[in-house]
Amino acid sequence: MSQKNRLDGGLIDRSEAWSFRFDSQYYKGHKGDTLASALLANGVRLMGRSFKYHRPRGPMTAGSEEPNAIVELREGARKEPNTRATTIELYDGLRANSQNRWPSLTFDAMAVNDLLSNFFAAGFYYKTFMWPAAFWEKVYEPIIRRAAGLGSLSLQDDPDGYDKGFLHCDLLIIGGGPAGLAAALTAGESGARVILCDEDFLVGGRLNLETYAVGGMSGAAWAAETVARLQAMPNVRVMPRTTVIGAFDHGVYGAVERVSDHLAVPEDGKPRQILWRITSKRALLCAGATERPIVFENNDRPGIMQASAVRAYANRWATTPAKQVAIFTNNDDGHRTASDLVARGVEVVSVIDTRAEAPTSSDYDVVAGGVIDQTWGRLGLSQIEVKMPKGGIRRIKCGALGVSGGWNPNVHLTCHQGGRPVWNEALAAFVPSATLPPGMTVAGAANGVFSTHGALQSGADGAKAILADLGIKASAPALPEAEDTPVKITPFWHVKTAKRAWVDQQNDVTAKDIKLAHQENYVSVEHLKRYTTLGMATDQGKTSNIAGLAIMAEVAGKAIPQVGTTMFRPPYTPTAMGVFAGRAWGMEVRPTRLTPSHNWAKEQGAVFTEAGLWLRAQWYPKPGETHWRESCDREVMQTRKSVGICDVTSLGKIDVQGADAAGFLNKVYCNGMAKLPVGKVRYGLMLREDGIVMDDGTAARLAEDHFVVTTTTAKAVPVYRHLEFVRQCLYPDMDVQLISTTEAWAQFSVAGPKSRKLLEKIVDDGMDLSNEAFPFMACAEITICGGLRARLFRISFSGELAYEIAVPTRYGDALVRRLMQAGEEFDVVPYGLEALNVMRIEKGHVTGNELNGTTTALNLGMGRMVSKAKDSIGSKLSERPGLNEPDSLKLVGLKPVNPDHKVPAGAHLMTKGDKVTASNDQGYVTSACYSPNLGCHIALGFLKSGDTRIGETIRLVSPLTGVDHEVEVVSPHFFDPEGERLRA
């Protein structure tokens, strides 16, 4: 199809004609086009269907404020719904489809909604779908969602990458129009570090859209020259295609750079978009202004646009929505559009000016004091009806109507921290108030300075004030001469006789809806917004809010500022979710921590599980084993029979040094640590300040002033943080130094009756591992394998004769291979987390399941560990009566009466004969497993007065999973209760 509405000139590159497809039709466009401008050049005005009534819609704007021309861009996994055709940069081969229509854009069966519009007024859902309540989720909502909506998701993973980045500057300039460029020039030449962001791919703002001269050249030429000057400055970073989406605390701004959106596919390794966090000392908002429409009958037909957008399409993109264009205005700016169109050879059939004193023109017809009464055209504007000032209707044929209701400063970012704009009577618009985000000032049209000269000057002045504030000497580049036309406007918001007149075109909110809301007593503007959904679409009401407020003010008999404004929130424009995730998705959603034996375990075919950020071997399947239990049972049995090895590096290790190290540990552990001899390890229980158990672990004393403390894997960081808090804030007078050494040492548990024999093969001569020389709970710094420094601890989680041996992490892989090799003669077995868990449950050792943030030392059966002979954190509050009731929960072991039954964790305990109610609850199961040594399922749990109920048969229930059988209360120490094996 030819570009029948393409004009001469413009800022597009005609050297190549690019092919693109919209719905099923192919078109041609050029570099520099947007999808909207290219479609308009091809004579396409119809680009979408409205949200609720499915009315035909075309672009209203030429920028990011667009409410109507929203399409599904790209196809397949890259499909992006609800993308504004007015900001989509054209590329060769672009594919876009219209949305929210069925079966096609030109014939949309859902447009029947429009005929039923009387039923779909504001509050329709709330009033209609009240009964039955259960129908809302299953019946009504799906129907409504299908009928009213936006684009559809691809339901596939986004194949593109997104980055997050960090930039710093003295001055962030938001918007690269005349104010922003003048500010950047001033600050850049003064040597300040400047970042200039502009959402457009061509920096220059309205300079690229207007015809008047700036410094003796076109505005676009001046903008291009200035951008080139700025880009040559090493202290200035010009960022086109970058939208500042939010103003956050401490001068931090969020900005999305569209790195690859102008390409069919991002280059290899390049992100689609980057979310920049810009830390600025100061920010100057030069976001320009948005022309607002006037509300009148059927004002939403394709072809009815902002007058400034019609002008922009003609001047920058060399296109017109139609050959004959009319203008409807209440201010002088509408006439500028008319003049520009005439100059570009477009027929201006009439300028309808609401003002009786409208300027006249020899180039076009002016109807002073007229208003649009009606429009016609099913899929696009074909005719307007003008109510003449002296009565009567005049019909005018035209394919486009430019509407100018005045300009609204883009104050959005000034409101992101609670600021409310103030009303300016002369401009008939809201302008930024004095309550701005700290560090922000505003210049140019965003501050209500609408002439080019004024914008340039206010940008330069704004920069100078900021430089002075920052103590940077300002150089003052000469500003070019430019037009300085005053604003002449007589507010006119809506044609009162209109019946179906759209205020918010994206959410299909009409003037009638606003009147209805008022009639139904919605007084607050915030309630009006939510009841009618005015301004709640993805455009946040950039073109609609003010008209809505004006109409509400009118019906309420108030002035506009008395009605107030709603709040603008980040993001400034719709933002892809992917950019908030950045690179954190899939396997990279968070870091992965690998144990030193990871490679080796992988070679063994280990099955891994996540333990926090760690990947730990869960079990090591052998050929022929088809179920994890087979592997787990084998690992348990073999360890208890001979020897097993487990990587326990992930347990936290904290180096505690200092003259007061022992005293310090005496404070943080509830049991005594001060008198622990050098070369010994002690089990310790750490309480929170409220007396609840925080974590357990061991403290090994390597020297008088040197301990190594271990924590559980899950609590490594919280415990370290707690210790630092205690050191720095509670006991700053203690000589204690802390540092984590979790990752510095690879640590392996070597457990089982043959563990000593195995270790004897690798420790260096002179190290006596006999029970006498190195008894249970001994520790030492030793060497192994001919001189490698290592640490050896005789501690046991499994209940076996066991050791933990640590070497510098780089040797962890070599050590596990050596241990396996040396252990061949004992049939050594590696064991994973499952076997570790089984063995500790058999032994009655607690872990995170029991230290669950609600339990005390008393609950754990360790009440006597809380030393009364000293003061330690949490000890006093652990004595609270509520934590020491006679029937307190106590740790018990549980065995099923019927050996075939399981004892699942999470199940609750009930006294036999009691009704299963929460008030009769006697306790709950925390850890459960199958014990291959006992030949049945076993569990640990908490039971009221459990220590006195050993031998009792009670009822185990889990109403959720249907469990209801009897279990016997036994000692939690199922295996080797006397501890003979671990002391062997």
Next chain:
Amino acid sequence: MHDLTPLCALGGAEPHTDKVAGVTLTETPGHTLASVAARLGQEDACTKHLGTLLGSEAPGVGSWVRSEPISAFWTGPDQWMLSAPYDTHEDLAAQLTAHFGATAAITEQTDAWVWFDMQGDGVEQVMQLCANIDIEKMPVGAAARSVIHYMGVYVLRSAPDALTILGGRSSAGSLHHALLTAMRSAL
């Protein structure tokens, strides 16, 4: 001499190297590390000892003093991280304990960290995608504690076109992925 073979943090027998455009990312296992924290009341003495060791003043806040064979960067009030060549100073912690005596707590940190060197034209652009550091204003000899993709790191500036990044050893693979992805993106 023991006969165990060490592995690099990324899991290879040899250090890993990547090159994207003009920037090289190298895993550098040839450093030992040890933390030095002044004992209470010994802050001045400890700082003086450190100065003697480095042949200059002890590094202050955000600084890194590089000298032969031992270098040091500041990690907190009266705390530093010291490094030296692995080949000659595998026992750095023991050597430092002897040097500082009762004025400081010394802890071996060598294998707690993975050490990456990034060198070439564009390291600043890469770091801008990684960490919230004002990298353009970070002088040679500066040290910063920061976060890259949720991982705590130290970033040291060794030259206008070179950075050193220290991250936790267990998450070396994730850090390497983050750095390499940023290199591909930025360069």
